Every structure is written in structure tokens, then in C-alpha cells.
Amino acid sequence: MTLLDSDPTLSAETPPADAAPARRRPRLSLGRFTGVVVALLAVCVYLALTQPVFLSWGNITNIVASNSVILLLALGATFVIIGGGFDLSSASALSATGMVLGLALQAGMPAWVAIASPILAGLVIGLVQGVLISYVKISMIVVTLGFMSILASFALIVNKGATISVYGAPGFDPVYQFVNGTVGPVPVLMIFDAVVLLAAAFVLRYTAFGRSLFAMGSNPEAARLNGINTAMMVLFVFLIAGLAAGLAGLVSVGRLTGAAAASDPTLLMTAIAAVLIGGTAFTGGEGGVLGTMIGVLFLGVIQNGMTLSEIPAFWQGTVNGAILILAVGIGVLRDRGIRLRRRAITTRVG
Amino acid sequence: MTDSTAPFIRLTGISKSFPGVRALDDVSLDIRAGEVHSLTGENGSGKSTLAKIVNGTHQPDAGTVEIDGVPTVITKPSTALALGIVSISQELTLAPTLSVAENIFIGRMPRTRWGTVDWDRCVREAQAILDDLRVHVNPRTAVRDLSLELQQEIEIARAISTNARLLILDEATSSLSEAATDRLLEIVEEQRDRGVGVLMISHRMPELYRSCSVASVLRDGRLMGTVPLPQTPEDALVRLMVGRDLDDYFGSRDVTPEAVALKVTDLHTLDGALLPTSFEVRRGEILGVAGLVGSGKAELGMALGGAIPSAGTIEVGGREAAITNPRQAVDSGIGYVPDDRKGQAILPNRSVAENFALAWRGTLSRLGVLRVREEATLVRDGMRRYGVVAANENVRISTLSGGNQQKVVLGRTFARGCTVFVLSEPTRGIDVGSKSQVYALLQEQVAAGAAVVLISSELPEILGLADRVLVFHRGGVHAEFDAEGLDEETVAAVAVSGRPQTAAA
Numbered sequence: 130m131t132l133l134d135s136d137p138t139l140s141a142e143t144p145p146a147d148a149a150p151a152r153r154r155p156r157l158s159l160g161r162f163t164g165v166v167v168a169l170l171a172v173c174v175y176l177a178l179t180q181p182v183f184l185s186w187g188n189i190t191n192i193v194a195s196n197s198v199i200l201l202l203a204l205g206a207t208f209v210i211i212g213g214g215f216d217l218s219s220a221s222a223l224s225a226t227g228m229v230l231g232l233a234l235q236a237g238m239p240a241w242v243a244i245a246s247p248i249l250a251g252l253v254i255g256l257v258q259g260v261l262i263s264y265v266k267i268s269m270i271v272v273t274l275g276f277m278s279i280l281a282s283f284a285l286i287v288n289k290g291a292t293i294s295v296y297g298a299p300g301f302d303p304v305y306q307f308v309n310g311t312v313g314p315v316p317v318l319m320i321f322d323a324v325v326l327l328a329a330a331f332v333l334r335y336t337a338f339g340r341s342l343f344a345m346g347s348n349p350e351a352a353r354l355n356g357i358n359t360a361m362m363v364l365f366v367f368l369i370a371g372l373a374a375g376l377a378g379l380v381s382v383g384r385l386t387g388a389a390a391a392s393d394p395t396l397l398m399t400a401i402a403a404v405l406i407g408g409t410a411f412t413g414g415e416g417g418v419l420g421t422m423i424g425v426l427f428l429g430v431i432q433n434g435m436t437l438s439e440i441p442a443f444w445q446g447t448v449n450g451a452i453l454i455l456a457v458g459i460g461v462l463r464d465r466g467i468r469l470r471r472r473a474i475t476t477r478v479g
Numbered sequence: 480m481t482d483s484t485a486p487f488i489r490l491t492g493i494s495k496s497f498p499g500v501r502a503l504d505d506v507s508l509d510i511r512a513g514e515v516h517s518l519t520g521e522n523g524s525g526k527s528t529l530a531k532i533v534n535g536t537h538q539p540d541a542g543t544v545e546i547d548g549v550p551t552v553i554t555k556p557s558t559a560l561a562l563g564i565v566s567i568s569q570e571l572t573l574a575p576t577l578s579v580a581e582n583i584f585i586g587r588m589p590r591t592r593w594g595t596v597d598w599d600r601c602v603r604e605a606q607a608i609l610d611d612l613r614v615h616v617n618p619r620t621a622v623r624d625l626s627l628e629l630q631q632e633i634e635i636a637r638a639i640s641t642n643a644r645l646l647i648l649d650e651a652t653s654s655l656s657e658a659a660t661d662r663l664l665e666i667v668e669e670q671r672d673r674g675v676g677v678l679m680i681s682h683r684m685p686e687l688y689r690s691c692s693v694a695s696v697l698r699d700g701r702l703m704g705t706v707p708l709p710q711t712p713e714d715a716l717v718r719l720m721v722g723r724d725l726d727d728y729f730g731s732r733d734v735t736p737e738a739v740a741l742k743v744t745d746l747h748t749l750d751g752a753l754l755p756t757s758f759e760v761r762r763g764e765i766l767g768v769a770g771l772v773g774s775g776k777a778e779l780g781m782a783l784g785g786a787i788p789s790a791g792t793i794e795v796g797g798r799e800a801a802i803t804n805p806r807q808a809v810d811s812g813i814g815y816v817p818d819d820r821k822g823q824a825i826l827p828n829r830s831v832a833e834n835f836a837l838a839w840r841g842t843l844s845r846l847g848v849l850r851v852r853e854e855a856t857l858v859r860d861g862m863r864r865y866g867v868v869a870a871n872e873n874v875r876i877s878t879l880s881g882g883n884q885q886k887v888v889l890g891r892t893f894a895r896g897c898t899v900f901v902l903s904e905p906t907r908g909i910d911v912g913s914k915s916q917v918y919a920l921l922q923e924q925v926a927a928g929a930a931v932v933l934i935s936s937e938l939p940e941i942l943g944l945a946d947r948v949l950v951f952h953r954g955g956v957h958a959e960f961d962a963e964g965l966d967e968e969t970v971a972a973v974a975v976s977g978r979p980q981t982a983a984a
């Protein structure tokens with residue numbers, strides 16, 4: 130918890146002024162996530178009571194597996210947004226890297242080359258975008274909007290708009306095992322997600338890079354004047370986003386046993402919604418990946434619950450949108466008033 | 480016109496707490512029409528909080544507000560505006576791309592009978608308001624094309640044109656030069672004579688003594704007293720503010736300047752804001768840089784700090800430093816403190832600790848991994864050493880008072896262990912007690928062998944601290960003085976006209 134709570138310093142429970150410094154350390158408080166976590170638990174309890182399948186191990190692993198692509202995209206987006214930016218191209222990058230993997234498998238490449246191909250493609254996509262933004266100095270919205278379009282189109286062009294089925298391709302088995310295999314009862318993918326999440330949390334919280342990222346998102350000019358190479362930081366951030374898209378491409382192909390040429394238009398929105406629901410501020414300089422994980426889980430559980438309750442999927446967008454607005458709205462209200470009021474009372478008593 | 484018995488606004492028993500701090504504690508205060516009432520006190524004593532309660536930004540936890548004798552609850556800023564309470568702070572709230580006229584009438588544009596904007600009337604009335612204040616700008620000019628000082632005057636024009644009955648100035652002069660401050664105070668005094676009440680918050684003593692007739696002093700959120708001005712002597716006022724005597728205000732240092740630490744040759748910017756400038760600063764020496772706003776002194780700081788592109792040579796400790804970006808300035812041992820704290824120095828939504836830790840960017844990590852424990856200790860030491868008052872190091876820096884934010888910024892720059900410090904307006908917006916502390920810290924650094932370029936609009940501080948003084952005018956150095964025996968008039972004359980006073984006064 131200590132590690133995952135990437136932002137303990139700004140949690141609601143600021144220790145009182147007179148607390149002994151030695152005893153002041155990040156605690157098990159959920160801080161800013163309290164609202165979303167409570168809501169998530171409430172939904173889980175409701176589903177557990179009404180849909181007995183919900184709590185089955187099979188269903189839980191299914192939720193994790195079917196949300197891994199979103200989780201990876203959302204983790205990438207978390208870095209971008211904390212750094213004060215945004216990336217409109219991530220879902221298209223996922224399609225493009227997926228197609229690259231599909232082509233590699235179709236061409237009969239050995240498994241390790243195939244697996245490396247979407248990751249490399251993602252890094253290249255990130256690199257090019259980063260260079261255009263940082264060094265050619267084209268605005269981020271223009272570059273990522275352009276890439277959103279180009280990459281989506283690329284995914285259609287390479288196989289004339291058709292899905293590449295990779296089932297039975299010689300290199301596919303390791304990919305399949307990675308995405309669908311298990312270690313004992315635990316899916317490999319779940320372990321992978323956990324490792325990526327921990328790594329991301331560690332980078333944000335314990336590395337000079339993470340610290341600089343928050344600084345840049347909070348005030349780019351102050352970061353720059355204190356010697357942080359903000360151009361390079363933006364480049365790195367897009368490399369991370371590209372890497373995330375490449376990994377998401379890998380997982381996506383493994384799950385679908387094929388590379389889909391058409392991008393899913395809801396993916397980008399869902400990933401960003403998860404980041405924001407998880408308390409990362411759109412204005413930059415605040416947030417963390419634990420929140421993003423909670424956001425992804427929340428949306429995933431809701432979707433799962435709707436499926437189990439046989440609510441038509443058309444409602445998904447309405448529900449996701451409402452949750453996004455509610456979650457961020459409650460955060461705003463809390464920051465503005467409720468927290469101050471509660472604290473004011475304790476001060477008066479104390 | 481002045482009704483000396485009934486106040487315009489009466490505050491009784493106002494208290495307000497924020498997480499971990501009691502910002503105001505049972506404060507009672509009257510502001511009368513036609514009076515300039517000064518609110519003073521140290522950083523974090525609750526002045527802005529009180530102002531924000533009056534203008535509807537904050538709600539008091541306890542206490543009552545009476546306006547014209549009627550108990551009133553000011554729930555939001557628009558309520559305050561409707562009551563004729565207008566506030567102006569150092570942060571401008573103008574829309575830069577809109578014209579002066581549009582800014583003055585923003586939100587209440589005159590309409591034709593068709594409901595469309597009546598542009599002619601808008602410009603005409605704006606012109607009338609500007610003429611009335613003797614502000615000479617074309618109302619059609621876009622605000623971003625005006626100097627900061629004119630913008631501040633437009634801000635005031637807008638405030639006054641709403642038929643203000645109470646004008647709140649929260650450090651409205653802190654980013655203005657002396658001449659512009661003069662103009663602003665003139666306008667304020669004129670409004671006072673027309674019966675407007677003014678609540679003025681400023682850390683500059685001369686301003687208080689010039690315009691105010693009473694001063695209320697806050698300390699730790701409590702009202703220490705309300706005294707008449709200018710009858711109350713300055714040292715008594717300061718004692719009320721900080722609770723002790725401030726002797727040896729600027730401090731002193733026992734050091735003989737030695738080797739040249741910073742040598743600048745023909746440093747200039749390509750846009751002409753800074754003309755070729757050359758000088759040297761030695762270890763153990765403070766070079767004061769004076770000049771009006773726009774004289775190029777700020778650009779000198781920015782060029783040395785790598786914040787803006789420049790040409791010419793800069794040598795630090797005898798070695799030439801290519802400074803094309805801030806990173807190179809930091810790496811070559813120049814510690815630059817920019818004048819715009821909010822825009823360029825602090826990370827507003829990060830903690831005090833993280834803001835302080837910007838000092839060690841890169842050096843306090845092993846293979847990219849932060850040495851968290853070591854950093855936490857250093858941050859706590861630093862906060863203690865540089866006198867940062869905060870509930871603890873984990874609160875957001877934006878919840879600290881301006882002076883404490885500035886101490887974080889200065890502290891982290893000192894902690895960086897530089898040999899040369901370039902400080903642009905280092906005491907902007909900080910209280911007399913904190914200033915004295917900052918001066919002591921500065922003296923300490925210099926005694927330990929640092930070289931300091933002190934760029935400031937406050938002449939007393941330059942004369943009190945510097946060994947030598949450069950005076951800027953229109954982009955270049957027009958005079959260099961030995962600070963020994965130098966007086967403000969001599970420096971001001973060069974700053975204004977570019978020439979030393981010729982005839983004896």
C-alpha cells in the first residue's frame with residue numbers, strides 16, 4: 130500500500146502539526162480514493178448479492194483479463210496526464226501495434242521477434258511523437274490528434290481493412306500462453322498487470338524521473354528553471370505511452386487471437402475516464418497509478434455487472450460517462466468544502 | 480463626506496480555520512468610508528484571509544459582518560460586488576486578448592436596445608473612466624500589449640467603475656515600480672477623498688505611512704491593535720507586527736571580497752531588452768542592481784539564470800559557462816531565483832517538501848532512485864534553517880503564505896550549494912520580519928564566500944545590503960556606484976533619467 134499510494138503527501142489525512150516527525154509516514158489511509166473505493170465496494174457487494182457468479186474466481190479473473198488492455202493504456206495515459214499533457218493517439222497506437230504483431234505472426238516470424246515487434250512499434254510511435262512535440266515544437270494536441278488519425282488508418286491499410294487471424298501461426302503459441310495461461314489458479318496476465326502496476330508506481334514515487342514528472346505537470350516553467358530537462362521529459366513520457374500501447378497491442382492480439390484492423394472508438398475515452406476517476410488531475414502534477422487501477426477496476430466491474438444482469442451494452446457509455454462526472458465532481462466538491470469543514474471542526478475542538 | 484461615526488463595514492469576532500491552522504481568531508475591525516485602513520502583519524498572519532472573507536471568497540467560521548449597520552452574510556464574491564466591495568490583488572484578472580474597454584466592462588457590457596453590445600458607448604464610457612483616472616491609454620488597445628503597470632491601473636479602473644464603496648488592495652503594489660506605485664496610490668487617495676473606504680494590505684512601510692490613517696495589526700490571526708497613522712512610529716508598528724524589535728535590520732557581514740566569482744562580458748538579449756552589459760562580482764560581495772520596471776534589470780537576471788536566450792560571455796569561477804538553458808545555469812553553479820514566484824518558482828499543487836527538494840534534482844538519487852530518507856531529513860533541516868512556517872512539510876505549498884513560499888524558494892536555492900546567486904526581487908511580498916531573516920540568510924551565504932547579484936525594485940534593500948550598485952535604464956547600465964554613503968535620490972535619478980543628477984539639490 131505504501132508503495133502504491135503514489136501520492137500520500139496530498140492525502141486528505143494530513144497529520145496534525147504537532148505530530149512527532151518520526152511517526153509521520155504514509156499510512157494505510159485511502160486518502161483521495163476513499164469515495165471511489167467505497168463506491169466500488171458497494172457495487173461489488175450489490176453484485177455479489179444479486180449475481181452469485183460475480184464472486185466466482187472465474188469471473189474475477191475474467192474481469193482482470195478483459196480489462197488488461199484498458200489498464201495498460203490507462204497507465205500510459207496516467208504518466209502523460211501527470212506530466213501536464215494528454216495523448217489522443219493511444220487507442221489508435223494499440224490498433225497499429227496489434228496489426229504489426231499480426232503481420233509478424235502471419236509472416237511466420239519466430240515468437241520472440243513477433244513479441245518484440247508491437248513493443249518496438251509502440252516505442253517508435255512514442256519516439257516520433259515525442260520528438261515532434263519536444264524538439265520540432267509542434268503542439269501536443271496537433272501531434273497526437275494527427276497520430277490518432279494516421280495510426281488508425283495505418284491499421285486499416287496494412288491488411289486492407291481485414292482482421293488478421295493469427296490462430297495457428299507458428300509464433301502465436303507463446304503469445305497465447307502469456308495472455309491466457311495460468312500459474313496454478315492465477316492467470317499470467319494478472320501477475321503481469323500487477324508487476325507493471327508496481328513498476329509504474331515505483332517509477333512515479335521513488336525515482337528522480339517520477340519526481341520531475343510531477344514537477345513538470347505542476348508548473349513546467351518552475352521545473353525548467355530548476356534544471357529539469359522538460360523537452361526530454363516529454364519525450365520519455367511519450368516513450369512510456371508508446372510502450373504501454375505496444376504491450377496493450379500484444380495483450381489484445383493474444384485475447385482476440387487476431388489483430389483487429391478497426392480501432393475501438395470507446396477505448397481512448399474509457400482509458401482516460403479511468404485515469405480521471407482514479408483522481409489524477411487533468412491539469413497535471415497530481416495523481417498516481419493506484420488511482421488508475423481503481424478507476425479501471427470500477428469501470429470493469431460495472432461492465433461485468435451489466436453483462437451479468439443482462440443490461441444491454443448500449444447503456445455502457447451512459448453509465449461510464451455518469452460515473453466519470455460523478456467521481457470527478459465529488460472530488461471537486463470534497464476539495465472545496467466538505468474536507469475543510471470537517472477539518473475546521475477538529476481544529477476548533479483540539 | 481466622511482461620516483466619522485458609522486463605519487461602512489464592521490467585522491465582529493471573525494474566526495476562520497484551515498486544516499492545521501487558525502488563520503483568524505476573534506478579529507473585530509471597522510472600516511469607514513473615506514478612510515484608507517491598513518492591514519499589516521507578518522506573512523501568514525491572516526491578512527489575505529480577512530480580505531477574502533470580506534470579498535466573499537471565504538466564509539468565516541464564527542463572527543458577524545455588518546454593512547452600513549445591517550448584519551450581512553457575504554456568501555459569494557458576486558454578493559460582495561453587488562454591495563460595492565471590490566478587491567484587487569497582485570495577480571491580475573484581466574483577459575489579455577481583449578481590449579481595455581472590454582476588460583473594464585467585462586460581464587456588464589453596455590447594450591443597444593436590440594440586446595447587442597453597444598461598442599460605441601463601451602469605448603466612450605471606458606475613455607471617460609480612464610480620463611477621470613488620468614490613465615493615458617487607448618481603450619481599444621489589447622490588454623496584453625500594455626505594460627504590467629498599466630494593466631494594474633486598468634484593473635483599478637475596472638474596480639472603480641463599478642461604483643465601489645470599499646476597495647480592497649491585497650499587495651496590489653508589490654509588483655509595481657516606485658513610479659507606478661505612486662500613481663496607484665494617487666488614484667487610491669483620490670477615491671478616498673470621494674468617500675470610498677479602502678482596505679490596504681502592503682508590506683512596504685513607506686506606502687502605509689503615506690496613504691493610511693489607521694493600521695490594524697494582525698499576528699497569528701489575532702488582532703494586536705488598531706493604531707493611528709502616521710502618528711505611530713515605525714518601530715512601534717513593527718514591534719506590534721513581529722512582537723520584538725528589529726534591530727540590525729539588514730544585518731552585516733565580516734568578509735573581504737576575494738576572487739572574482741562571476742564575470743559577465745557584453746551579455747545581451749537579441750530582442751534588445753538587455754543591451755550589452757559587463758561587470759564582475761567577487762566572492763563575498765553583493766552587487767545591487769537597481770532600475771525601473773522594464774529597464775532590463777529583470778532580463779539580466781533571466782539571462783544569467785538561463786531563462787531567456789542571450790549572447791555574450793559568462794564566466795563562473797574563472798571558467799566560461801555556456802548558458803543557453805536553465806539547466807546549464809544550475810550546472811555551472813548559478814542559483815537563480817525568478818521574480819515571479821507563482822508563475823516560475825513554485826509547484827503549486829505539490830508539497831512543501833517536494834518544492835524544497837527541487838534543490839537536489841538529480842544529485843540525491845542513486846541510479847535514478849531517490850534517496851527518500853536522506854531527502855526527508857534534509858528537507859526538514861532546510862525548513863527549520865530557513866524559517867519556513869507550515870503545519871508540516873507535506874502540506875501543499877499553495878496553502879502557505881506568500882512569505883513562507885518565498886522562504887522555500889530561497890531556501891532550496893541556498894541549499895543547492897551554489898557559488899553565485901542571482902536573486903530577482905527576493906523579498907517581494909514578504910513581511911518585515913521575514914525580510915530581516917532573508918537578509919540574515921543572505922549575509923550568511925555571502926560571508927561563506929558566495930557572490931550575489933541582487934536585483935531589486937526596493938532601493939532601501941539594495942542600499943542596505945549591496946557593496947556596489949549598478950543602475951539600469953532602458954536596457955543598459957547607466958551608472959555604477961559604490962554603496963558606501965550612497966542615497967536613494969542619487970540612484971533614483973539615474974534610474975528615471977539615465978543621467979546622474981547634475982546640479983546640486
Ligand SMILES: Nc1ncnc2c1ncn2[C@@H]1O[C@H](COP(=O)(O)OP(=O)(O)OP(=O)(O)O)[C@@H](O)[C@H]1O
Binds near residue numbers: 501910
Ligand atoms: N486555502 C487555504 N488552505 C489552507 N490554509 C490556508 C489557506 N489560505 C491560507 N491558509 C493559511 O492561513 C494562514 C493565513 O494566511 P493568509 O494568506 O491570510 O496570510 P497573509 O497574512 O495574507 O500572509 P502574506 O503576507 O504572506 O500574504 C496561513 O498560515 C496560511 O498557510
Ligand SMILES: [Mg+2]
Binds near residue numbers: 526527528649881
Ligand atoms: Mg496575503
